[in-house]
Amino acid sequence: MFTLIAVLAPLVGAILSGVARPLLGKLVSVWSTIVFMLISAASAIMAYRGGVQPALHIAHWVQVGTFTSSWTLRQDQLSLVMLVMVSVVSMLIHVYSVGYMAHDKTPQRFMSYISLFTFAMLMLVTSNxxxxxxxxxxxxxxxxxxxxxxxxxxxxxxxxxxxxxxxxxxxxxxxxxxxxxxxxxxxxxxxxxxxxxxxxxxxxxxxxxxxxxxxxxxxxxxxxxxxxxxxxxxxxxxxxxxxxxxxxxxxxxxxxxxxxxxxxxxxxxxxxxxxxxxxxxxxxxxxxxxxxxxxxxxxxxxxxxxxxxxxxxxxxxxxxxxxxxxxxxxxxxxxxxxxxxxxxxxxxxxxxxxxxxxxxxxxxxxxxxxxxxxxxxxxxxxxxxxxxxxxxxxxxxxxxxxxxxxxxxxxxxxxxxxxxxxxxxxxxxxxxxxxxxxxxxxxxxxxxxxxxxxxxxxxxxxxxxxxxxxxxxxxxxxxxxxxxxxxxxxxxxxxxxxxxxxxxxxxxxxxxxxxxxxxxxxxxxxxxxxxxxxxxxxxxxxxxxxxxxxxxxxxNKWYFDEMYDALLVRPSLRLAKFAWRFGDEQVIDGVPKGLAALTSDASAQAVKLQTGSIALYAFIMLIGLVVFVSLFIWVR
Known part of the structure; x- marks a missing residue:
């Protein structure tokens, strides 16, 4: 049980400082993370003093066909040693951060992040x-x-x-x-x-x-x-x-x-x-x-x-x-x-x-x-x-x-x-x-x-x-x-x-x-x-x-950054630019834009036929009739 408290306490502090900070205010939000980190560190020490225990099952997590995975906290010596180290060091850094971030605009956001990080790290070291x-x-x-x-x-x-x-x-x-x-x-x-x-x-x-x-x-x-x-x-x-x-x-x-x-x-x-x-x-x-x-x-x-x-x-x-x-x-x-x-x-x-x-x-x-x-x-x-x-x-x-x-x-x-x-x-x-x-x-x-x-x-x-x-x-x-x-x-x-x-x-x-x-x-x-x-x-x-x-x-750090820039970053940028110009502008955007332009041009040409001249309309009808009769005779 102490292991479970040690793992979850930072998560509670992160939620209070991150989600409930408008209600709690700046001071309470910051110190809530300190309180829960103290609880986490004390619980981790108690868990270590309790010695190796069987894995603690929390809940079923994933089940797909024959694959199953559950939330289980491992409590062997390796996990307990890491549990104490992470929680105690994180607690000390939380306390230190109160002074270091005192003049920052959003210290409660910072404290929420580091508490959330501590929770994730404790989940990692106690994973089964x-x-x-x-x-x-x-x-x-x-x-x-x-x-x-x-x-x-x-x-x-x-x-x-x-x-x-x-x-x-x-x-x-x-x-x-x-x-x-x-x-x-x-x-x-x-x-x-x-x-x-x-x-x-x-x-x-x-x-x-x-x-x-x-x-x-x-x-x-x-x-x-x-x-x-x-x-x-x-x-x-x-x-x-x-x-x-x-x-x-x-x-x-x-x-x-x-x-x-x-x-x-x-x-x-x-x-x-x-x-x-x-x-x-x-x-x-x-x-x-x-x-x-x-x-x-x-x-x-x-x-x-x-x-x-x-x-x-x-x-x-x-x-x-x-x-x-x-x-x-x-x-x-x-x-x-x-x-x-x-x-x-x-x-x-x-x-x-x-x-x-x-x-x-x-x-x-x-x-x-x-x-x-x-x-x-x-x-x-x-x-x-x-x-x-x-x-x-x-x-x-x-x-x-x-x-x-x-x-x-x-x-x-x-x-x-x-x-x-x-x-x-x-x-x-x-x-x-x-x-x-x-x-x-x-x-x-x-x-x-x-x-x-x-x-x-x-x-x-x-x-x-x-x-x-x-x-x-x-x-x-x-x-x-x-x-x-x-x-x-x-x-x-x-x-x-x-x-x-x-x-x-x-x-x-x-x-x-x-x-x-x-x-x-x-x-x-x-x-x-x-x-x-x-x-x-x-x-x-x-x-x-x-x-x-x-x-x-x-x-220049053995020129690793420059090498990666030449081998990976720049070619990726060139590829992205090509994909943008050809794939995005010419194909993805080009098809609808081209159809729109074709429709516009066709309508512009069609409009020219509407001149208002009865003689022109009669002449076009005559041409159409000649074409129709010619096709009829040719088909027969």
Whole structure:
């Protein structure tokens, strides 16, 4: 019952704030969402304390022929962990938003959206079948569109929302096809039925265009492509940074802590199926490792404070998929929870900076804020150290465990992932330190009128930072014994399927040099950032000029947007213009317009026959009579 309350409470808050706001008024509408999120978080904690329970049936949903699907809340350990994380983090962001959106014209609309998003996300993580998961999946996608485009009078927000929607549709199409194939293969979309039937379908193949493809591999590939879109992995990553056009609390809730982690959660949920698809696991490892390195390189040269953190999110999600690809699913979940805490902290701290700087987001126009924003600075430092993975902060325990798991797999693709992840650790330390130094140290580079108004955020914004700061500091060593310690199997139970040959059982035997390499590179990255932005601040400018092609390559995000524009956007526009001019103007509009013009012209010519001359009429009648008689004689 606590699970049901935790899931439905945000929906009630969203309805009150969204639908009943004319009756309740601005203040009551906003705080109603806070009350129901507190109820949701408290209920989620109580549900977790109650332990694993049987799935909770709510109602029948879809029944078509032999296909049936019902609303059922899964209450295994994986769902309960995600239930607590999503509800607690969302509750803190709701509280933070009261202060951040205080001067907005429609804060009740904003609060309604984020409560609705939380409901959809909770439906996703407690789903007991693929259709219910897809409902939550599409629900968070829809609300994400609304939130990115919250300031709909800004063209940049319009474009970013459309981009996010379209890119995610690519992944979602593959995901939907994967769900359909799973139903045709297993005869059900219930998780338990699918997992029980995996072994009986090993060795089965689809035949397409004369090519045989393993059934389980195809389904796993399709499901992962869906995860690539939602979790912004390379190729389908381009929407994430642009989504920063939405208000900062949204960046923390959707694009750091919860929605983008949905892809990782789905892959972990489907671990019994993924384990039976080694080629798909290799692909997941490759994409995860590549993304971890690729996004980190871009983060090194970005100048928007939120975009730096956004590319960090993209990179960290790559680490999670790297862990899942080598079968270390509990490690992926460990990093997911740690990341939710320290990345939400970083985004909210960035929001506090933006709030203090009169909405300025360019880190080149900041500096010297440590003295004016001491609490925000301290929280940003905690989040940065957790992201860099410096012990004893949370990121150290999970990121290093991911790299240990990859190294101990001893396969070429896993080794590639380890190299990418290790290099990414050094780059992460560099761009995170760069951001911190440029924002909080040195002299202020902001205009004087901005400097005069710099102030610490109100208490309602600082309290969530404090709670997340404690989590970002302590979650690593507190959760490690349960999530990935020697007793991890008893903690996760049957909610995660860890194969007998998984690197979970060998990652503690990694060579010392390999285990210490990520930390060594992280320290090196901090030192390089200190050299560039504290000791010799002119050095970055000289290097960017000396290595201009490399710098422009990274600044333009590896030219993915330009490539998609040339290969997809422009040809689509040309095709649309052709279809408009030929199909719409000439055919669809041309036929009725042509008939109208023909009728008009015919009538204009017919009118000329009506001259009013009796002699002309008699002559025409005579001609007609001659023609008629001639035809009569000819026929006879």
């Amino acid at each position: 079948n693929l259709l219910q998961l897809f409902f939550g999946w599409e629900g968070v996608g829809l609300v994400s569109y609304l939130l990115i485009n919250y300031w709909y009078d800004r063209k940049a927000a319009n474009d970013a929302a459309i981009k996010a929607f379209i890119v995610n549709r690519v992944g979602d199409l593959a995901f939907a096809v994967g769900i359909a194939l799973a139903y045709f293969t297993f005869g059900s979309i219930q998780f338990d039925v699918i997992f029980a039937g995996v072994s009986s379908h090993v060795g089965q193949y689809y035949t397409l265009f004369g090519t045989q493809m393993p059934v389980l591999e195809v389904i796993s590939f399709l499901l992962f492509i869906g995860a690539m879109g939602k979790s912004a992995q390379i190729v389908l990553h381009t929407w994430l940074a642009d989504a920063m056009e939405g208000p900062t609390p949204i960046s923390a809730l959707i694009h750091a802590a919860t929605m983008v982690a949905a892809g990782v959660f789905m892959i972990v949920r489907m671990s019994p199926l993924i384990n039976a698809a080694p080629a798909a696991m290799g692909f997941i490892t490759f994409v995860g490792g590549t993304t971890a390195f690729f996004a980190a390189t871009i983060g090194c040269v970005q100048n928007d404070i939120k975009r730096v953190i956004a590319y960090s999110t993209c990179s960290q999600l790559g680490y999670m998929f790297l862990a899942a690809g080598v079968g270390a699913y509990p490690v992926a979940m460990f990093h997911l929870i740690n990341h939710a805490l320290f990345k939400a902290l970083l985004f909210l701290a960035a929001g506090s900076v933006i709030h203090a700087m009169s909405d300025e987001q360019d880190i080149r126009l900041m500096g010297g804020l440590a003295g004016k924003l001491p609490f925000t600075c301290a929280m940003m430092l905690i989040g940065s150290l957790a992201l860099i993975a410096i012990p004893p902060f949370s990121g150290y325990y999970s990121k290093d465990a991911i790299l240990d798991a990859a190294f101990s797999a001893h396969t070429p693709i896993a080794t590639y992932g380890w190299v990418c992840g290790t290099l990414g650790a050094g780059l992460t330390a560099f761009y995170t330190s760069r951001l911190f130094f440029l924002v909080f140290t040195g002299k202020s580079r902001a205009p004087k009128h901005v400097q005069d108004h710099v102030h610490e955020s109100p208490f309602v914004m600082l309290l969530p930072l404090l709670v997340l700061g404690i989590g970002a500091f302590a979650s690593g060593f507190v959760l490690k014994p349960y999530f990935i310690g020697s007793e991890f199997q008893s903690f996760w139970g049957n909610s995660i399927n860890v194969a007998a040959n998984s690197t979970m059982f060998t990652m503690d035997k990694v060579a010392n040099w390999a285990e210490n390499a990520p930390l060594a590179l992280a320290i090196f990255g901090i030192l390089v950032a200190a050299l560039f932005y504290l000791l010799v601040p002119a050095l970055p400018g000289r290097l960017s000029q000396s290595f201009s092609p490399v710098y422009k390559f990274l600044l």
